[in-house]
Each structure stands twice: as structure tokens, then as C-alpha cells.
Amino acid sequence: MLEGLLVDLVPYGKRFMENAHRWANNDSGFWAGMGRREFVTQAQIEAEYREWRESNRPETGVAFGVQTKDGKPLGYFGINFLSYHSRVANLGANIGEPDYWGGGYGTDALLLLLDYAFDTLDMRRVWLITMTLNERVLRQMEKIGFLLEARQRKATIADGVPYDVVVYGLLREEWPGRVAMIDRLGLRAR
Numbered sequence: 001m002l003e004g005l006l007v008d009l010v011p012y013g014k015r016f017m018e019n020a021h022r023w024a025n026n027d028s029g030f031w032a033g034m035g036r037r038e039f040v041t042q043a044q045i046e047a048e049y050r051e052w053r054e055s056n057r058p059e060t061g062v063a064f065g066v067q068t069k070d071g072k073p074l075g076y077f078g079i080n081f082l083s084y085h086s087r088v089a090n091l092g093a094n095i096g097e098p099d100y101w102g103g104g105y106g107t108d109a110l111l112l113l114l115d116y117a118f119d120t121l122d123m124r125r126v127w128l129i130t131m132t133l134n135e136r137v138l139r140q141m142e143k144i145g146f147l148l149e150a151r152q153r154k155a156t157i158a159d160g161v162p163y164d165v166v167v168y169g170l171l172r173e174e175w176p177g178r179v180a181m182i183d184r185l186g187l188r189a190r
């Protein structure tokens with residue numbers, strides 16, 4: 001378990017799966033899916049998870065459930081497209097409970113994930129993509145010190161409007177470490 005100030009990251013499992021259907025179909029699915037609005041059944045989600053477990057994906061990714069300090073499942077954060085050769089990894093994030101957005105939970109989870117990627121997995125570089133409509137992520141990237149590395153023009157559509165998709169990257173030498181970042185951001189336990 002990775003213990004944060006507002007959240008803990010734990011191995012993704014049944015307690016999170018039970019909520020995944022709701023998270024896929026509510027507004028968090030729209031933001032995490034860069035404008036996608038789709039209806040996903042519980043059976044589809046379970047089948048995809050089984051497929052993920054049965055493939056060699058666990059070797060190329062790490063899936064965490066995000067929970068509050070008293071154990072309420074909030075969403076999932078993960079490391080994808082992990083390459084042990086180049087030591088580069090992609091990050092994915094979803095706080096599936098909209099009532100918890102803007103409260104620092106996502107930032108706390110991201111800081112845990114970054115320390116894990118750099119210190120435990122020994123990655124040299126992490127990156128992620130989002131659409132420019134997602135101001136929460138843009139703000140988070142700016143605060144944590146990710147660099148805007150690429151912009152794919154009009155690469156997605158959200159509610160009928162095209163938006164650019166942006167790639168953000170962070171190198172190990174640019175990461176001051178979680179403790180320093182908590183101090184810089186003034187993140188506090190509730």
C-alpha cells in the first residue's frame with residue numbers, strides 16, 4: 001500500500017471493480033476518455049479486467065485502486081506501457097467520484113504514483129496525455145512541473161467540439177520527490 005495524506009493507493013481489485021461500471025459511465029469516464037461518452041456494462045468491464053490479468057499486461061503496467069484514508073474506493077491510478085528497456089512509462093488517472101474532484105485527492109495520488117514510478121520502478125521518464133478541455137489536468141501538470149511536449153491538433157471530440165490532445169512528460173531529474181512537492185504545494189491531511 002502506498003500511503004498518502006488524503007488517499008492510499010492499493011492493488012486494484014474486487015472492491016474497485018464493483019464501482020468501475022459507475023465510473024465508466026459517469027462524467028469521470030468522459031474526462032478520462034478524452035470526451036468519449038459510452039455505455040459500458042459491468043460484464044464488459046469484468047471481461048476486460050480478466051483479459052488484462054490473463055495477458056502479460058501486469059508485466060507492462062501496474063494498476064492501483066485509489067481510496068480515502070478510511071477505505072472508500074475513489075477510482076484508479078495506473079502505470080501503462082511500461083518499458084523496462086527504455087525505463088519509460090505512461091500514467092493514467094481517474095478519480096471516479098466527481099464529488100471528490102478539486103479537493104487535492106488526485107494530486108495526492110499522483111505524487112504517490114510518481115515516487116513509485118521513479119524510486120521503485122526506476123523509470124527515467126513518465127508521460128501522459130489529456131485533451132485541452134481538461135483544465136484540472138492542465139493545472140495539475142503545471143503545478144507539478146511536467147513539461148508540455150507535444151500537441152496533436154483537434155485530435156479528439158468532446159460533445160461535438162474538437163479539442164487538441166496534449167502530451168506532458170516529466171524526467172526523473174526534474175522530480176524533486178514527493179516530500180518536497182507536498183511542501184511546495186502545501187498539501188495537508190484533513
Ligand SMILES: CC(C)(COP(=O)(O)OP(=O)(O)OC[C@H]1O[C@@H](n2cnc3c(N)ncnc32)[C@H](O)[C@@H]1OP(=O)(O)O)[C@@H](O)C(=O)NCCC(=O)NCCS
Pocket residue numbers: 027028029031032033075093094095096100101102103104105106107108128129130134135136137139140143
Ligand atoms: C484529473 C484528476 C485526477 C485531478 O484530481 P483532483 O483531485 O480533481 O484535482 P486536485 O484537487 O488535486 O487539483 C488539481 C488542480 O486543478 C484545479 N481545479 C479543480 N477544479 C478545477 C476546474 N473545474 N477547472 C480548473 N481547475 C480546477 C485545482 O484547484 C487544482 O489546482 P490548484 O491546487 O492550483 O487549485 C481528477 O479530477 C479526475 O480524475 N478527473 C476525471 C478523470 C480525468 O480527468 N482523468 C485524467 C485524464 S488525463
